Amino acid sequence: xxxxxxxxxxxxxxxxxxxxxxxxxxxxxxxxxxxxxxxxxxxxxxxxxxxxxxxxxxxxxxxxxxxxxxxxxxxxxxxxxxxxxxxxxxxxxxxxxxxxxxxxxxxxxxxxxxxxxxxxxxxxxxxxxxxxxxxxxxxxxxxxxxxxxxxxxxxxxxxxxxxxxxxxxxxxxxxxxxxxxxxxxxxxxxxxxxxxxxxxxxxxxxxxxxxxxxxxxxxxxxxxxxxxxxxxxxxxxxxxxxxxxxxxxxxxxxxxxxxxxxxxxxxxxxxxxxxxxxxxxxxxxxxxxxxxxxxxxxxxxxxxxxxx
Amino acid sequence: xxxxxxxxxxxxxxxxxxxxxxxxxxxxxxxxxxxxxxxxxxxxxxxxxxxxxxxxxxxxxxxxxxxxxxxxxxxxxxxxxxxxxxxxxxxxxxxxxxxxxxxxxxxxxxxxxxxxxxxxxxxxxxxxxxxxxxxxxxxxxxxxxxxxxxxxxxxxxxxxxxxxxxxxxxxxxxxxxxxxxxxxxxxxxxxxxxxxxxxxxxxxxxxxxxxxxxxxxxxxxxxxxxxxxxxxxxxxxxxxxxxxxxxxxxxxxxxxxxxxxxxxxxxxxxxxxxxxxxxxxxxxxxxxxxxxxxxxxxxxxxxxxxxxxxxxxxxxxxxxxxxxxxxxxxxxxxxxxxxxxxxxxxxxxxxxxxxxxxxxxxxxxxxxxxxxxxxxxxxxxxxxxxxxxxxxxxxxxxxxxxxxxxxxxxxxxxxxxxxxxxxxxxxxxxxxxxxxxxxxxxxxxxxxxxxxxxxxxxxxxxxxxxxxxxxxxxxxxxxxxxxxxxxxxxxxxxxxxxxxxxxxxxxxxxxxxxxxxxxxxxxxxxxxxxxxxxxxxxxxxxxxx
Numbered sequence: 001x002x003x004x005x006x007x008x009x010x011x012x013x014x015x016x017x018x019x020x021x022x023x024x025x026x027x028x029x030x031x032x033x034x035x036x037x038x039x040x041x042x043x044x045x046x047x048x049x050x051x052x053x054x055x056x057x058x059x060x061x062x063x064x065x066x067x068x069x070x071x072x073x074x075x076x077x078x079x080x081x082x083x084x085x086x087x088x089x090x091x092x093x094x095x096x097x098x099x100x101x102x103x104x105x106x107x108x109x110x111x112x113x114x115x116x117x118x119x120x121x122x123x124x125x126x127x128x129x130x131x132x133x134x135x136x137x138x139x140x141x142x143x144x145x146x147x148x149x150x151x152x153x154x155x156x157x158x159x160x161x162x163x164x165x166x167x168x169x170x171x172x173x174x175x176x177x178x179x180x181x182x183x184x185x186x187x188x189x190x191x192x193x194x195x196x197x198x199x200x201x202x203x204x205x206x207x208x209x210x211x212x213x214x215x216x217x218x219x220x221x222x223x224x225x226x227x228x229x230x231x232x233x234x235x236x237x238x239x240x241x242x243x244x245x246x247x248x249x250x251x252x253x254x255x256x257x258x259x260x261x262x263x264x265x266x267x268x269x270x271x272x273x274x275x276x277x278x279x280x281x282x283x284x285x286x287x288x289x290x291x292x293x294x295x296x297x298x299x300x301x302x303x304x305x306x307x308x
Numbered sequence: 309x310x311x312x313x314x315x316x317x318x319x320x321x322x323x324x325x326x327x328x329x330x331x332x333x334x335x336x337x338x339x340x341x342x343x344x345x346x347x348x349x350x351x352x353x354x355x356x357x358x359x360x361x362x363x364x365x366x367x368x369x370x371x372x373x374x375x376x377x378x379x380x381x382x383x384x385x386x387x388x389x390x391x392x393x394x395x396x397x398x399x400x401x402x403x404x405x406x407x408x409x410x411x412x413x414x415x416x417x418x419x420x421x422x423x424x425x426x427x428x429x430x431x432x433x434x435x436x437x438x439x440x441x442x443x444x445x446x447x448x449x450x451x452x453x454x455x456x457x458x459x460x461x462x463x464x465x466x467x468x469x470x471x472x473x474x475x476x477x478x479x480x481x482x483x484x485x486x487x488x489x490x491x492x493x494x495x496x497x498x499x500x501x502x503x504x505x506x507x508x509x510x511x512x513x514x515x516x517x518x519x520x521x522x523x524x525x526x527x528x529x530x531x532x533x534x535x536x537x538x539x540x541x542x543x544x545x546x547x548x549x550x551x552x553x554x555x556x557x558x559x560x561x562x563x564x565x566x567x568x569x570x571x572x573x574x575x576x577x578x579x580x581x582x583x584x585x586x587x588x589x590x591x592x593x594x595x596x597x598x599x600x601x602x603x604x605x606x607x608x609x610x611x612x613x614x615x616x617x618x619x620x621x622x623x624x625x626x627x628x629x630x631x632x633x634x635x636x637x638x639x640x641x642x643x644x645x646x647x648x649x650x651x652x653x654x655x656x657x658x659x660x661x662x663x664x665x666x667x668x669x670x671x672x673x674x675x676x677x678x679x680x681x682x683x684x685x686x687x688x689x690x691x692x693x694x695x696x697x698x699x700x701x702x703x704x705x706x707x708x709x710x711x712x713x714x715x716x717x718x719x720x721x722x723x724x725x726x727x728x729x730x731x732x733x734x735x736x737x738x739x740x741x742x743x744x745x746x747x748x749x750x751x752x753x754x755x756x757x758x759x760x761x762x763x764x765x766x767x768x769x770x771x772x773x774x775x776x777x778x779x780x781x782x783x784x785x786x787x788x789x790x791x792x793x794x795x796x797x798x799x800x801x802x803x804x805x806x807x808x809x810x811x812x813x814x815x816x817x818x819x820x821x822x823x824x825x826x827x828x829x830x831x832x833x834x835x836x837x838x839x840x841x842x843x844x845x846x847x848x849x850x851x852x853x
Binding site (some may be wrong): 028033034035036039040041042043045046048051052054063083084085086087091092095096099108154158159162165168169170176253254255256258262269270271298300 | 765
């Protein structure tokens with residue numbers, strides 16, 4: 001138990017250090033790019049421009065800004081958004097997160113179910129017609145950009161068949177197409193990982209023993225081979241969850257989904273310093289926590305791995 | 309064995325979390341569709357009329373607030389709104405508005421002249437940092453107050469001698485001032501709510517407005533729902549009960565929603581589908597107050613380019629060798645009008661002087677003359693700067709090939725993302741740059757005063773004392789005909805000096821369902837929801853709903 005505590009404390013300290021480095025780098029980079037949050041095509045009087053900048057502390061020196069922003073961030077206040085001025089960054093992230101989580105969960109579920117089933121079937125029919133067919137689909141799934149998949153799906157299911165809404169947010173019907181598009185590349189990747197993992201375990205002695213005991217092929221695969229065969233998938237899940245939860249700019253644009261994905265790109269383009277910073281820190285935290293969970297889950301899934 | 313149990317429990321809980329997550333994810337209920345749902349480009353920057361400058365913001369604010377006047381649905385005329393009438397003193401400097409006694413806020417409290425005094429003082433206050441405050445600086449003392457030279461707000465030229473009289477004193481007459489009283493920077497905000505909830509007054513739970521609608525729901529980047537404001541003075545004539553504004557950033561997505569019946573009005577469409585859409589009855593582009601043009605940097609940091617672009621014959625040659633018609637017919641394809649002047653057509657009583665038409669032969673002759681005058685054997689290589697977008701790129705390519713073919717120029721294309729582009733242009737680090745300008749109010753001045761020496765929107769380095777003098781003279785002229793005459797003279801100066809290269813005048817790109825009544829095209833592309841209604845019979849016949 002003491003090992004576990006030590007491990008977690010250490011990781012927590014590393015997290016703080018990582019966040020600070022990310023914060024500092026982002027702060028410097030953002031303010032070095034040309035432009036600014038309040039530069040517009042229609043220029044306003046310089047006096048007014050200065051007033052606006054003062055309202056957001058932009059008239060202070062970069063050092064002062066750094067100290068002020070860092071202080072607020074440590075207290076959990078990410079400040080007001082520069083471009084959605086009725087909201088704070090905390091409010092924007094808090095409102096976008098449940099939507100991204102909802103969509104991401106569905107996408108992850110689709111990715112896992114499709115990926116694991118396809119990978120397992122493929123591995124147990126190695127070299128056969130089904131294997132080749134499934135892996136071809138998986139390769140296409142990885143190679144095709146998701147806006148192409150989205151356009152094809154919209155053409156078929158929205159315009160031709162009118163089964164699903166074209167875009168928007170509200171109920172499950174709105175989520176099916178975007179979740180599928182978001183999950184598809186992950187499904188394809190998981191299928192390939194599962195296949196590789198399964199192929200390795202299927203040749204192990206304990207699997208042969210299971211066959212020899214007279215178990216049905218179904219029991220052998222699901223009861224014995226899968227536990228080991230899915231290890232590569234588990235390690236991929238960390239970054240995958242972070243990636244899926246933070247969504248995708250393209251998918252959110254095409255389906256007009258008010259999730260977090262858009263902010264990651266848009267905030268930087270708009271020079272919305274506070275929102276961009278919020279996104280970067282949030283993503284860092286998410287990736288870090290997900291990788292930690294993967295490490296922990298490894299010790300549970302594979303008895304040979306220990307925390308230290 | 310224990311490890312095995314943990315392992316199973318882990319796998320089980322992971323599965324459970326996923327399923328519960330999916331369960332929660334799918335429980336969201338869709339809400340009833342509104343009477344009218346429209347595409348509103350992006351999430352408004354704010355609901356504070358003093359703090360915004362954009363078009364999507366305008367669509368929303370016109371629903372939630374009312375001005376002293378309102379723009380007529382089919383013209384630029386100002387109709388009475390919160391003010392039932394007004395009169396202007398003979399010298400054009402004092403406006404007296406009669407506030408109607410039935411004007412109310414959405415919480416039922418009366419909307420009075422004091423609300424306008426408070427709101428206008430707030431607009432001009434330095435701490436408000438209102439970008440559009442300068443539009444209203446004709447109000448006596450306003451500019452000094454914004455700039456901190458005048459400390460006492462009571463000295464600004466706005467007064468409420470009684471609750472139903474609002475008096476505005478201008479420092480000099482401004483013939484288009486009445487239009488500004490229909491524009492959102494001049495809207496009144498509800499003082500009690502602002503003071504009680506300074507940071508949250510624009511949230512639906514606190515919001516109080518004086519417009520035809522009020523705010524029921526606002527979900528960031530998802531939807532804004534407006535419901536009819538029963539306290540609005542003209543509520544009897546407001547026909548829509550609910551309206552949804554969807555901040556959809558992608559025009560293609562908005563069009564998909566329109567074509568599948570999910571929304572009733574899109575405000576813009578992707579350029580590449582325009583030819584197909586033109587065959588439909590519900591897509592009718594009409595002229596609007598906006599111009600697409602190229603700036604020419606006459607303050608170039610490179611001395612050779614500075615001399616080159618500083619030569620009027622060079623600028624004229626560039627203009628003459630640019631095939632505006634080809635751009636309108638082959639690139640934009642929505643019926644945009646090739647521009648031979650700066651002020652767009654469609655303003656009552658104003659006729660722009662015109663530049664000669666496309667003439668590559670004359671262009672080549674002028675370029676030769678200019679080069680020999682400048683003692684240059686060859687024109688410098690320069691680039692056209694534009695912000696990253698397909699249409700801008702296609703247009704720049706047409707221009708590039710024209711200039712190469714007719715003038716033998718070596719022209720490069722340079723694209724930048726929006727903010728870098730703005731920075732590059734405003735710091736004069738460009739040669740030629742793509743630009744657009746949309747009129748703030750229906751008057752030639754909004755397209756001309758920016759070319760004055762030192763104006764922050766000039767950004768070309770062009771300067772002409774005669775032009776500056778004519779603009780100032782026009783701003784002081786009370787007689788409408790004389791004033792427009794002075795502005796036309798000023799425009800002639802700007803054209804003669806070839807301050808910019810006009811390319812085309814914009815058209816509107818709305819798709820509107822036929823059952824939406826009261827929707828009229830107008831040059832400002834402003835459509836107040838208050839005038840719209842639904843022909844339910846027609847809708848039922850067309851889509852069965």
